[in-house]
Amino acid sequence: MNDRIEDxxxxxxxxKELDGADALSKLTGLLSLFGANSKDLKEAFEPFAxxxxxxxxxxxxxxxxxxxxxxxxxxxxxxxxxxxxLTCIEFAEKGHSELAEQExxxxxxxxxxxxxxxxxxxxxxxxxRYSLIKAAYEDTIAEKYYACIPVLLLVIDGGVNDVDRNxxxxxxNTDLTAWxxxxxxxxxxxxxxxxxxxxxxxxxxxxxxxxxRHGILHGRDINYANxxxxxxxxxxxxxxxxxxxxxxxxKKNPPPDEPKLSFGESINELKTTLEKCTESQKRNKxxxxxxxxxxxxxxxxxxNVPPKGLPNDYEAFTPEREAISFIExxxxxxxxxxxxxxxxxxxxxxxxxxxxxKVRKIFQNKILKDYAITNIxxxxxxxxxxxxxxxxxxxxxxxNIEITLRLIYDGPxxxxxxxxxxxGQWKFIESFFHKIDYxx
Numbered sequence: 001m002n003d004r005i006e007d008x009x010x011x012x013x014x015x016k017e018l019d020g021a022d023a024l025s026k027l028t029g030l031l032s033l034f035g036a037n038s039k040d041l042k043e044a045f046e047p048f049a050x051x052x053x054x055x056x057x058x059x060x061x062x063x064x065x066x067x068x069x070x071x072x073x074x075x076x077x078x079x080x081x082x083x084x085x086l087t088c089i090e091f092a093e094k095g096h097s098e099l100a101e102q103e104x105x106x107x108x109x110x111x112x113x114x115x116x117x118x119x120x121x122x123x124x125x126x127x128x129r130y131s132l133i134k135a136a137y138e139d140t141i142a143e144k145y146y147a148c149i150p151v152l153l154l155v156i157d158g159g160v161n162d163v164d165r166n167x168x169x170x171x172x173n174t175d176l177t178a179w180x181x182x183x184x185x186x187x188x189x190x191x192x193x194x195x196x197x198x199x200x201x202x203x204x205x206x207x208x209x210x211x212x213r214h215g216i217l218h219g220r221d222i223n224y225a226n227x228x229x230x231x232x233x234x235x236x237x238x239x240x241x242x243x244x245x246x247x248x249x250x251k252k253n254p255p256p257d258e259p260k261l262s263f264g265e266s267i268n269e270l271k272t273t274l275e276k277c278t279e280s281q282k283r284n285k286x287x288x289x290x291x292x293x294x295x296x297x298x299x300x301x302x303x304n305v306p307p308k309g310l311p312n313d314y315e316a317f318t319p320e321r322e323a324i325s326f327i328e329x330x331x332x333x334x335x336x337x338x339x340x341x342x343x344x345x346x347x348x349x350x351x352x353x354x355x356x357x358k359v360r361k362i363f364q365n366k367i368l369k370d371y372a373i374t375n376i377x378x379x380x381x382x383x384x385x386x387x388x389x390x391x392x393x394x395x396x397x398x399x400n401i402e403i404t405l406r407l408i409y410d411g412p413x414x415x416x417x418x419x420x421x422x423x424g425q426w427k428f429i430e431s432f433f434h435k436i437d438y439x440x
Contacts, residue, residue, distance in 0.1 A: 005062040009180045061085050066187045068092040073210050073232045077183035077239035108231035116238045123244045125162040129155050146225035152233035153213055163244045170197050170213050178251045183242035192236055296378035307372040319384035319407040331368045335359040367393040382409040
């Protein structure tokens with residue numbers, strides 16, 4: 001294990017490539033002898049100075065953060081908001097660590113962390129505990145810290161137990177390190193484990209600011225229920241999710257050393273890398289041009305967009321066509337097709353049967369009778385909101401509700417996926433019927 005996070009292999013490799021590119025920026029004439037276009041290479045090198053400065057800043061940040069805050073119960077994981085990390089480091093370096101801690105506490109006890117809770121769904125060991133995680137999140141937002149903290153500690157211990165095969169987070173021999181990881185560096189989770197596992201041998205009524213597992217779950221730390229302890233539990237859980245991903249990616253142990261390249265092979269590899277950079281730069285310029293030229297479509301329901309119809313009645317590769325496909329899938333009870341319309345926060349393998357079952361649970365007893373598109377709003381080049389008025393029958397009663405599908409462009413082949421109602425999958429359905437009879 002490297003002494004510093006900035007010495008992790010992935011960091012060192014990128015630094016080496018950036019240093020090499022900086023040196024070669026002065027040798028574009030030499031590279032042109034290998035067939036590379038000298039003018040294109042000069043343009044490709046232009047952003048490297050800024051990239052190198054940004055890389056130096058970011059690569060050193062996790063170590064600086066852990067130096068300042070690990071003994072206070074906070075560590076730097078891969079998933080941490082980089083602006084938050086840099087702000088906290090800046091506060092600490094100016095002698096205002098208490099202000100930095102308040103930033104962390106506020107972030108990890110507010111709805112700003114909600115997107116991180118969604119990421120837990122991508123890890124099986126936490127996904128199966130998501131009902132507990134969701135309840136803990138809701139209790140945190142409601143400031144019911146007495147309820148959320150024990151649940152989070154149970155989720156942490158159980159999730160690690162499943163990942164590490166019967167060794168929980170608080171077990172003596174659990175190894176929470178991984179090769180080439182930020183959260184699982186020796187200065188990270190291993191430090192948290194030692195602090196949170198501190199023995200609490202007597203009952204105390206004094207307020208604590210650390211999630212001492214033994215003191216809380218064994219009833220010794222009576223005055224545990226506060227915002228600080230809850231926030232540290234959440235931060236630890238998100239860091240553990242990063243560790244779990246590293247373990248699943250085979251980073252528990254380092255891979256064998258890569259063979260060293262000869263000088264000629266190194267030059268050819270750099271030439272290939274730079275040519276890719278040139279192509280990437282051209283693509284980025286083209287994307288930027290299209291974004292600058294973009295404007296929202298002038299759509300009028302009933303004039304140039306029909307309020308209802310079949311998918312083929314709408315222009316191909318448009319959000320409104322995808323929205324109508326969703327309606328048709330609902331009408332025909334094709335829950336598997338609806339599941340495949342959803343945007344998932346994971347790159348892992350998706351169990352489509354399981355996801356179809358989740359959709360079925362929400363939609364199966366709600367019979368769609370009629371609908372009409374009432375509004376289409378292009379929010380950005382890649383995001384459109386389609387609002388529909390929907391008539392449906394539920395338990396022999398008729399309802400009219402308004403739903404908004406937030407659709408995003410996702411992929412090189414024109415895929416348009418549903419992101420849910422302003423970030424929440426099917427909350428427009430769940431919350432409506434929750435108000436009626438508390439089904440969910």
